[in-house]
Amino acid sequence: MAPPLSRRLLPPTLRALRRCYSASPASKAVIYDEHGAPDQVLRVADVPPVELGERDVCVRMLAAPINPSDINRVEGVYPVRPPLPAAVGGYEGVGQVHALGPAVTAPLAPGDWVIPSPPSFGTWQTYIVKHQSVWHKVRTDVPMEYAATVTVNPLTALRMLQDFVKLNPGDAIVQNGATSIVGQCVVQLAKVHGIHTINIIRDRPGSEEAKDKLKQLGADEVFTESQLDIRNVKSLLSLLTPDNYYLVYLHYIQRKGALPEPALGFNCVGGNAASLVLKFLRQGGTMVTYGGMSKKPVTVPTSYFIFKDISLQGFWLQKWMNSDKADDCRTTIDYLLGLVHEGKLKYEMEVSPLIDFSLALEKAMGKHGSHPKQVIRF
Secondary structure, three states: OOOOHHHHHHHHHHHHHHHHEEEEEOOOEEEEEEOOOOHHHOEEEOOOOEEOOOOOEEEEEEEEEEEHHHHHHHHHHOOOOOOOOOOOOOOOOOOEEEEEEOOOOOOOOOEEEEEOOOOOOOOOEEEEEEEHEEEEEOOOOOOOOHHOOOOOOHHHHHHHHOOOOOOOOOOOEEOOOOOOHHHHHHHHHHHHOEEEEEEOOOOOOHHHHHHHHHHHHHHHEEOOOOHHHHHHHHHHHHOOOOOOEEEEHHHHHOOOOOOOOOOOOEEOOHHHHHHHHHHHHHOOOOEEEOOOOOOOOOOOOHHHHHHHOOOEOOOOOOHHOOOOHHHHHHHHHHHHHHHHHHHOOOOEEEEEHHHHHHHHHHHOOOOEEEEEEEEEOO
């Protein structure tokens, strides 16, 4: 019986690859057998070859980030976690197609760059074997660290900008945690769509430099939390009465001109930083919470619900991707990588080889002060 047409049309080299590879090469992986402090339970270990199924694709991983959610999974505090023992860390990343099972029909070839889309557990390893449906081919003319990190942070930023309030060019949003990768992406994506941004950052050494960097990315206004403190407002502006952050905002837009009241706010911090976002929102505004870095609750005065008609919502990217959004996810990722290629989306990262995983993990956990997003190169 003649082989299927799809196989007869394959180039000889690809047909040979399909015949010769029945299993992945042996791999190195960052694994853990129990939940706990990541720097105590994670280890780099050898992993045996994995057999390729008929429609599986073997991918040699190029790079994967260490995200806060990855750390939370290892700690056992994230809602969705891989089974133990021998769980492999990581959730997103980029790899290169190494080999394909004999019945793969996806338009993939050895050498293509692919990402798991939606993301899936186990990206902290040198080789991964998964069904062809897991992999999405991406462009290769962007730095690999951007392909490795495009899914979790940039996609979160774009979805929040588009899914909660209809924003038109000239509108404004307000956010805390503006120096985070999501925050930086919000600034740049908003700029692409003609949306103004008001940004709140925490007080720390180097905050003026952080302000300048955000301005260079396109931020309209950047405040530290202390600048919006009632005591400092009174001393700087000889104002006013309690609950006067709105008047501070008016002062600045009158000085700068023409920024509208934000209809939408993003909170990834909680506590006082969330309250500051709420202060800026216009009547009927919406605050979306997607993180809680301070581990403090969001507290809302009753009057905000009654008199300002404020809405509070949450966003969890994994829930969005687990709905019927797989095609939307891939289309959006292609769009975001297009912006990276055009120089319209960028953020700072630090790339380290797998041999330096322990140090990169400590940096990601904040044990060495403030550092850029940590990305592991395999």
